[in-house]
Amino acid sequence: MWFKNLVIFPIKTDQLVDDTTLEQALAEHEFQPCSQQQQVSLGFCPPLPGGDAFCFNQGHNTLMAIKRQERLLPSSVISEALAEKVEQIEQKESRKVGRNERQTLKDEITFELLPRAFTRTQQHWLYINRDAGYVIIGVGSASRADELLSLLREALGTLPAVPLASKLNIANLLTETFVGEHGELLAAGDEFELRQTGETDTITRHKNHELSLDECKQLLADDWQVSKLLCNWRDRIQFILDKDGLIKRIKFSETLFDDNDDYQDDDTMAAATDFTLQAEQINYLLQDLSDLVA
Numbered sequence: 001m002w003f004k005n006l007v008i009f010p011i012k013t014d015q016l017v018d019d020t021t022l023e024q025a026l027a028e029h030e031f032q033p034c035s036q037q038q039q040v041s042l043g044f045c046p047p048l049p050g051g052d053a054f055c056f057n058q059g060h061n062t063l064m065a066i067k068r069q070e071r072l073l074p075s076s077v078i079s080e081a082l083a084e085k086v087e088q089i090e091q092k093e094s095r096k097v098g099r100n101e102r103q104t105l106k107d108e109i110t111f112e113l114l115p116r117a118f119t120r121t122q123q124h125w126l127y128i129n130r131d132a133g134y135v136i137i138g139v140g141s142a143s144r145a146d147e148l149l150s151l152l153r154e155a156l157g158t159l160p161a162v163p164l165a166s167k168l169n170i171a172n173l174l175t176e177t178f179v180g181e182h183g184e185l186l187a188a189g190d191e192f193e194l195r196q197t198g199e200t201d202t203i204t205r206h207k208n209h210e211l212s213l214d215e216c217k218q219l220l221a222d223d224w225q226v227s228k229l230l231c232n233w234r235d236r237i238q239f240i241l242d243k244d245g246l247i248k249r250i251k252f253s254e255t256l257f258d259d260n261d262d263y264q265d266d267d268t269m270a271a272a273t274d275f276t277l278q279a280e281q282i283n284y285l286l287q288d289l290s291d292l293v294a
Contacts, residue, residue: 001125001271003138003278006247007145008286009161013133017156019057025155026054031067036115040070042151047125047275049267056272060131061279066124066148071117073110081109124148127275129283135161136282140248164245169293171243174226179216182292189230189238196224203227233285252281 017025031043044054047065056063085105086097097105126137126148135152137145142163153159164170177188190210196202204224211219220226228242238251256277 001274002250002252003125003136003282004248004250005138005140006250006282007137007139007142008164008245008247009135009137009145009149010164010167011128011133011135011159011161013130015158015160016128016130019055019062022062022156023053023055025157026064029151029155030054031069034069034071034119037111038071039073039114040068042066042068042147044151044155045123048271051268056275058272058276058279061127061129061275061283063125063127063275063279064152066126066151067121068124068148069119069121071114071119073113073117077113078106078109081113082106085109125275126152127279129279129286132283132286134286135159140246142244142246165243168245168289170241170245171225173289173293174229174241174243175220176292177231177241178226178229179220180213185234185288186292187232189232191228191230191240192226193228193242194219194224195227195243196222233288236281237285252278256281 016022026044029044031045032041034041043066045065045067046052046054047056047063054064082102082105086102089095089097124137124139124144126135128135135149137148139145139148149159149161153161173186176182177186178192180188191207192209193206194204205228226243228240230238231241232238236253236256238249240248242248
């Protein structure tokens, strides 16, 4: 269980409940499979394989997992069935089917087909850093992170949280890293996206493209802004950071895996160790990012 992407929400630590209350709250929102007429179902599940607890606490970090199941009913299937139904009515009754009637037919077709649709189930991990005040969600899209955060907020009753970019000046951090201001602490890689705003926005994407410092500064002088950047943090984690504060395509240093070799025959211990190693590095990374933009 390794985090590939991160969406991070700063929170106020005084809003958090204790471990026992959190465990009970998650258990009350345990995952249940989709009912016949339910398109999406979300719920908490044990984060460690073979475990039955809904929280795994390691120091200031609390690991949780959310299972998400959805019924796969492609819009093309509904559209095809709707077209056939409309054609039958128009031929049989010699009249046109209006917009409202089409919508009613579409709803009826969806109701009929949904119970027969295949389901896809995914598990997402997230954790709370109680010390620094973050909810860290292991997904690659802001919309999916909002969906999972909403479930956690529902379980707890309240959980004020804001996107990372509203607390940290990510745009400025990207610019500084792009021109090498942070040295080896946070170094720019050879992949980046530039954006120029005007009457029409212009976006250019570059991969395997190394620039000199003078070239980087010239681009910024020409009003190009860095919107995504491959970053290397302390030679421990490589990742893409975008202007909205999303962290994607995480690659941890291979040396992190060395500490887990003793537990490969124990899935529970291996997963617990994986999380402990990752959370430690992610927390240090977030502290450094916070310090850099302070």
